[in-house]
Amino acid sequence: MQGANNRWSLRALHLFVGALLPLSILAVWQYVTAAGMVNAILIPSPKSIAAEFGAMISSGELQRNLGISAWRAMLGFLLGGGLGLAAGLWVGFSIRTERLLDPSLQLLRTLPHLAVAPLFILWFGFGEMSKVLLIAKGAFFPLYVNTFLGVRSVDRNLFDVAKVLEFTRWQTITKLIIPASLPSIFLGIRLSIGISWLGLVVAELMGSSSGIGYIINDARSFSLTSVIFVGIIVFALVGKITDSIVKLLERRLLRWQNNLKGAGS
Amino acid sequence: MLEIEGLNKTFASPSGDVVALHQIRLQVEKGQFVTFIGPSGCGKSTLLKIVAGLDTAYQGSVKLNGKAIAGPGVEKGFIFQEPRLFPWLNVERNIAANRSLRDKEVCKQVDELIELVRLKGFEKAYPRELSGGMAQRVAIARALLRRPEVLLLDEPFGALDAFTRTHMQEVLLDIWENNKTTMLFVTHDLDEAVFLGQRVVIMNPRPGHIRNVIGIDLPYPRKRSGSSFQELRSRVLSEFEKVETPAIEIGAGI
Ligand SMILES: Nc1ncnc2c1ncn2[C@@H]1O[C@H](COP(=O)(O)OP(=O)(O)O)[C@@H](O)[C@H]1O
Numbered sequence: 296m297q298g299a300n301n302r303w304s305l306r307a308l309h310l311f312v313g314a315l316l317p318l319s320i321l322a323v324w325q326y327v328t329a330a331g332m333v334n335a336i337l338i339p340s341p342k343s344i345a346a347e348f349g350a351m352i353s354s355g356e357l358q359r360n361l362g363i364s365a366w367r368a369m370l371g372f373l374l375g376g377g378l379g380l381a382a383g384l385w386v387g388f389s390i391r392t393e394r395l396l397d398p399s400l401q402l403l404r405t406l407p408h409l410a411v412a413p414l415f416i417l418w419f420g421f422g423e424m425s426k427v428l429l430i431a432k433g434a435f436f437p438l439y440v441n442t443f444l445g446v447r448s449v450d451r452n453l454f455d456v457a458k459v460l461e462f463t464r465w466q467t468i469t470k471l472i473i474p475a476s477l478p479s480i481f482l483g484i485r486l487s488i489g490i491s492w493l494g495l496v497v498a499e500l501m502g503s504s505s506g507i508g509y510i511i512n513d514a515r516s517f518s519l520t521s522v523i524f525v526g527i528i529v530f531a532l533v534g535k536i537t538d539s540i541v542k543l544l545e546r547r548l549l550r551w552q553n554n555l556k557g558a559g560s
Numbered sequence: 561m562l563e564i565e566g567l568n569k570t571f572a573s574p575s576g577d578v579v580a581l582h583q584i585r586l587q588v589e590k591g592q593f594v595t596f597i598g599p600s601g602c603g604k605s606t607l608l609k610i611v612a613g614l615d616t617a618y619q620g621s622v623k624l625n626g627k628a629i630a631g632p633g634v635e636k637g638f639i640f641q642e643p644r645l646f647p648w649l650n651v652e653r654n655i656a657a658n659r660s661l662r663d664k665e666v667c668k669q670v671d672e673l674i675e676l677v678r679l680k681g682f683e684k685a686y687p688r689e690l691s692g693g694m695a696q697r698v699a700i701a702r703a704l705l706r707r708p709e710v711l712l713l714d715e716p717f718g719a720l721d722a723f724t725r726t727h728m729q730e731v732l733l734d735i736w737e738n739n740k741t742t743m744l745f746v747t748h749d750l751d752e753a754v755f756l757g758q759r760v761v762i763m764n765p766r767p768g769h770i771r772n773v774i775g776i777d778l779p780y781p782r783k784r785s786g787s788s789f790q791e792l793r794s795r796v797l798s799e800f801e802k803v804e805t806p807a808i809e810i811g812a813g814i
């Protein structure tokens with residue numbers, strides 16, 4: 296009991312220490328803006344940003360646009376990430392496929408979003424297709440690279456075990472290679488989700504009539520700085536929340552790997 | 561029955577060919593416990609891998625029950641020096657591996673094996689939570705579930721402390737007495753070889769060959785302190801003293 300109590304108070308302390316810096320920044324920010332020391336159009340006060348936030352929620356505008364953005368990001372992630380996973384497994388399994396595909400994929404990997412976005416718009420128009428594809432392009436590579444590395448780093452010794460136990464080819468894939476590369480695959484998933492959000496912003500800024508990126512872009516043309524702040528905060532929050540969810544899932548699925556189960560910290 | 565006849569194995573390497581095994585000839589009756597002892601590099605692991613079917617590039621004939629060994633399989637269980645468990649599976653799932661625990665028969669056998677290797681209460685533990693000896697017992701249970709005709713053990717207790725090792729030897733003898741599995745057991749520990757085997761195969765390096773086979777005609781369970789044990793032990797030891805390579809760990813298990 297004593298230990299549990301200690302752990303909780305320690306956690307509260309950590310939370311407090313972690314919140315110290317943001318809270319003091321907010322306090323200074325509020326003070327500086329309220330005192331009129333900076334241009335309120337460039338830097339609105341925390342209070343007015345919060346008010347804008349409230350207004351956008353009660354009008355339903357925020358939820359609607361967030362829903363659209365989340366939908367695009369998810370489609371793009373599933374498409375690009377799914378293909379990246381499949382390609383990573385495939386190229387990982389066979390040296391011949393690696394020689395065939397990897398050089399071209401590595402070449403494509405270095406292309407920045409902003410460079411290919413105009414081309415995508417030209418090809419697929421301003422509709423959903425070009426946005427989802429742009430997001431998918433970003434989401435593909437982290438999963439591809441990490442899955443590939445994961446497959447290649449499976450302990451060679453376990454393949455001898457699989458042979459002796461008469462694993463079929465399918466069992467070798469599903470019961471050895473995939474579980475063994477799961478830690479890298481999860482790393483790839485987390486990076487892919489991050490890049491999906493990045494791609495989303497680019498896609499929505501490039502030309503769109505809905506979504507959080509559109510709200511930001513639209514607010515910019517009217518110098519509604521507080522709306523821009525709201526958009527940025529929403530992006531940050533959603534990014535953080537999805538990452539936490541994946542992390543939680545990861546901790547569940549990779550429980551076998553955690554060496555410090557319940558050992559304080 | 562296992563029959564090895566005129567077995568030669570050469571590894572090609574940039575610095576010239578290495579003859580790992582030279583003219584190996586050996587017959588092992590079904591249910592026999594044979595131990596192999598010799599300094600490192602004398603081809604013990606190579607020999608076991610060939611019998612397991614993990615290495616098929618050799619000259620000569622290796623037959624199990626009259627049939628040439630074509631590849632690895634569950635009838636030739638292999639215990640490596642390291643347990644080589646699947647780190648993402650708990651003990652019972654590691655034993656089942658590619659068999660389903662939802663199958664009642666498999667589940668029952670896994671339970672019995674857990675009992676046999678004395679791991680009751682650890683069914684749900686993950687490999688990282690096990691000691692070296694426990695993990696190796698899981699590996700043995702995993703092999704036994706497949707009812708192997710031959711169990712090939714490559715220095716399975718080499719990484720364990722002397723105390724655990726003695727315990728594992730007793731567990732293994734228990735299993736052998738229960739299942740009458742043919743055992744090919746590689747070790748570099750003289751006491752272990754004499755304590756376990758009905759025959760001790762003494763191997764020498766450069767090129768790897770069988771120097772001598774000594775029958776250990778002692779009833780089980782054996783007593784290390786007994787005079788006949790000591791007598792046989794010194795006989796095996798004297799075989800080594802004729803060899804110029806003193807690389808062997810004599811009496812490491814005491
Ligand atoms: N994959 C390999 N390639 C080249 N040489 C090898 C290989 N495996 C073993 N050897 C050589 O074969 C000989 C026997 O090795 P090994 O069977 O591992 O001996 P032991 O298990 O008795 O220590 C050694 O000289 C070793 O260097």
Ligand SMILES: [Mg+2]
Binds near residue numbers: 604605606714
């Ligand atoms: Mg060896």
